[in-house]
Amino acid sequence: MTLEAKYGVPTVAMHTDKFDRVVRSVAEVNGMPDLAQVFVPQPIMGKTPRELRAYVDGVDPITGRTVMQEVVEGLTRTRDGARGTIEYDRSTPRLVQPDSEENLHRLFLERNWTDNLPIVLPTEERVATMLSGTRRKPDEVVGRMRSTHFREYWQYTVEKVAVNAVMAGARPEYFPVILALAATGVTARSSSSSAMASMAVVNGPIRAEIGMNAGTGAMGPYNHANATIGRAYGLLSQNGQGGSVPGLSYMGNQGNNYAYNSLTFAENEERSPWEPFHVQHGLTPSQSAVSVFSGVRSTAFTLGLREKHWREHVRHLLRGMDPHGPPTLLLDPIAARQFVDRGDFAKKDALIDWLYDTARMRASEYWDYQLIQNYVYPRATFGEEPWATKLEAAPEEEIPMFRREDIHVVVVGGETNGYWRIMGGNYQKTEPVDPWR
Amino acid sequence: MSTLSVLDPTGYPPRISAKPLAPRLDTLNGRTVYLVDCRFDDSDLFLQQMQAWFTEHMPSMITVLKRISSVYLVDDPKTWEEIKARGHAAILGVGH
Numbered sequence: 001m002t003l004e005a006k007y008g009v010p011t012v013a014m015h016t017d018k019f020d021r022v023v024r025s026v027a028e029v030n031g032m033p034d035l036a037q038v039f040v041p042q043p044i045m046g047k048t049p050r051e052l053r054a055y056v057d058g059v060d061p062i063t064g065r066t067v068m069q070e071v072v073e074g075l076t077r078t079r080d081g082a083r084g085t086i087e088y089d090r091s092t093p094r095l096v097q098p099d100s101e102e103n104l105h106r107l108f109l110e111r112n113w114t115d116n117l118p119i120v121l122p123t124e125e126r127v128a129t130m131l132s133g134t135r136r137k138p139d140e141v142v143g144r145m146r147s148t149h150f151r152e153y154w155q156y157t158v159e160k161v162a163v164n165a166v167m168a169g170a171r172p173e174y175f176p177v178i179l180a181l182a183a184t185g186v187t188a189r190s191s192s193s194s195a196m197a198s199m200a201v202v203n204g205p206i207r208a209e210i211g212m213n214a215g216t217g218a219m220g221p222y223n224h225a226n227a228t229i230g231r232a233y234g235l236l237s238q239n240g241q242g243g244s245v246p247g248l249s250y251m252g253n254q255g256n257n258y259a260y261n262s263l264t265f266a267e268n269e270e271r272s273p274w275e276p277f278h279v280q281h282g283l284t285p286s287q288s289a290v291s292v293f294s295g296v297r298s299t300a301f302t303l304g305l306r307e308k309h310w311r312e313h314v315r316h317l318l319r320g321m322d323p324h325g326p327p328t329l330l331l332d333p334i335a336a337r338q339f340v341d342r343g344d345f346a347k348k349d350a351l352i353d354w355l356y357d358t359a360r361m362r363a364s365e366y367w368d369y370q371l372i373q374n375y376v377y378p379r380a381t382f383g384e385e386p387w388a389t390k391l392e393a394a395p396e397e398e399i400p401m402f403r404r405e406d407i408h409v410v411v412v413g414g415e416t417n418g419y420w421r422i423m424g425g426n427y428q429k430t431e432p433v434d435p436w437r
Numbered sequence: 438m439s440t441l442s443v444l445d446p447t448g449y450p451p452r453i454s455a456k457p458l459a460p461r462l463d464t465l466n467g468r469t470v471y472l473v474d475c476r477f478d479d480s481d482l483f484l485q486q487m488q489a490w491f492t493e494h495m496p497s498m499i500t501v502l503k504r505i506s507s508v509y510l511v512d513d514p515k516t517w518e519e520i521k522a523r524g525h526a527a528i529l530g531v532g533h
Contacts, residue, residue, distance in 0.1 A: 005456040007521045014530030031455040045478040053486040098440040154448035240448035382507040
């Protein structure tokens with residue numbers, strides 16, 4: 001689109017057929033609905049040269065026309081879109097057309113405004129009650145989100161966040177945390193084909209004030225605040241950004257069950273041997289905050305740390321992660337103290353140093369990962385560090401799988417046992433909650 | 438039947454600015470067309486096959502296989518400027 005619009009170069013964009021609706025939609029919202037786009041079958045990845053040549057010689061699965069005829073015509077035949085610059089508005093009404101409760105529930109489902117679980121209808125009275133949970137004005141813009149890099153940002157106000165919080169079943173006292181999540185601008189409904197979810201960790205006094213769970217069952221459906229805050233974050237994301245619809249604005253190939261409440265829980269600061277997560281990121285213990293991770297997909301787990309081979313066990317867990325999904329250790333306090341005892345990691349930084357140094361693999365194997373090829377190798381060849389230096393490693397050299405700054409540790413759990421897990425994902429930011437009270 | 442008045446949960450979209458498409462070429466004969474590898478899921482291998490097709494079927498056309506400088510998420514003005522200066526058209530692939 002940049003080449004076509006900014007540089008004036010006639011361009012054809014090639015895509016695979018599974019993405020026809022989404023790429024046409026992206027072209028439209030970028031003001032180029034008539035962009036020349038030609039489709040070949042999915043997948044490209046892993047196909048032989050002969051199979052790929054068959055794609056070239058074959059037909060566009062969307063139009064049924066010859067691929068190369070469409071390509072040549074896309075560069076030579078005048079298209080409707082060559083028509084000068086215009087602008088047009090899109091608007092969002094404040095209210096839905098009044099209707100019966102049953103019909104409104106059906107409407108919300110049909111418009112893909114829910115997570116397909118029952119919702120609380122956001123009446124004016126309920127939304128007003130939710131708004132009592134903050135001093136912020138209803139029309140104040142909280143932030144903006146988009147489902148993918150190529151889509152346009154949508155904005156949302158305090159009132160829009162309140163509407164989604166009501167739908168999720170949240171209480172007004174949770175609202176500052178939900179507003180803080182909204183203010184991060186990190187969507188919990190990424191359209192990535194890798195089926196991402198988000199994870200939200202709450203720290204500080206707000207945890208106790210609203211009764212969040214940091215102990216037994218904290219990451220499961222056993223606490224009203226944990227459950228509905230995370231659900232509100234997801235609903236706000238899909239509605240605030242203008243949709244999350246499979247095939248159109250959501251392309252996660254398998255979906256992700258974590259997305260139901262975006263893995264929202266409180267850190268067990270009281271039982272942790274280390275400083276709280278938000279303190280590591282510049283806040284004080286007396287401040288409240290929520291930290292957001294994205295790209296959450298993979299999990300590894302084990303029980304405790306055995307005296308003889310704990311290092312090898314942890315190394316194998318780390319090696320099981322995709323190197324493009326850096327690890328966040330979610331440690332029950334029992335496991336956290338075992339790391340202190342076994343490894344002498346009195347400081348969390350010391351543990352992270354050890355994890356960074358332990359997670360290694362042969363350079364040739366690292367660079368052959370598909371996600372590394374897609375997202376890291378190009379940056380390495382562009383000269384970006386630390387990847388450019390990694391690229392110089394000999395094929396048999398053991399190189400770090402992750403950047404040290406991408407490795408994190410959070411303490412959560414009720415000490416019913418020393419189970420712990422590693423969540424693959426990317427820390428994004430920590431947002432203070434107190435300004436949203 | 439009693440009715441309820443409820444609020445719309447969707448955010449506010451930005452204005453859309455329609456952008457003009459570039460003028461198309463009258464012919465590809467003798468023209469230079471860049472095949473731009475977006476460096477995603479073996480797209481380079483696909484574009485090599487497309488380049489072979491052009492060599493066989495449109496030998497008077499010049500094709501240049503060009504990789505973007507970094508990942509497809511990063512704008513690449515250096516490459517776009519090269520294409521603008523030395524080429525007449527481009528085929529980008531393979532995106533999602």
